[in-house]
Amino acid sequence: MKEEKEQDVPWICDQCKEKLVLRKVKVSYLGGNFEVDLMKCPKCSNVFIGEELATGKMLEVEKGLEDK
Ligand SMILES: [Zn+2]
Structure with a gap:
């Protein structure tokens, strides 16, 4: 239920109020x-x-680099 509600709200730029x-x-x-x-x-x-x-995701990137 909570996830559905969050999807309805688009990300908006704080500065220009534009949809991201x-x-x-x-x-x-x-x-x-x-x-x-x-x-x-x-x-x-x-x-x-x-x-x-x-x-x-960034942590996965970091892990990938360390493995190499
Ligand atoms: Zn903007």
């Missing part, structure tokens, strides 16, 4: 460059990194 779009963004992490899908404001190009990405 999913874009491939190049990020630098631990000295490497990666392309990840991030929510980006089409107006000011502000990139928003969700909590899920910061605590989940």
Whole structure:
């Protein structure tokens, strides 16, 4: 129930009140460059990194590098 409610609310840029779009963004992490899908404001190009990405995906990236 809670998840359905969250999906109904689109991500909005705090500065321009624009709806964020999913874009491939190049990020630098631990000295490497990666392309990840991030929510980006089409107006000011502000990139928003969700909590899920910061605590989940990025950690996986870090692990992958350490394994190598
Ligand atoms: Zn914006």
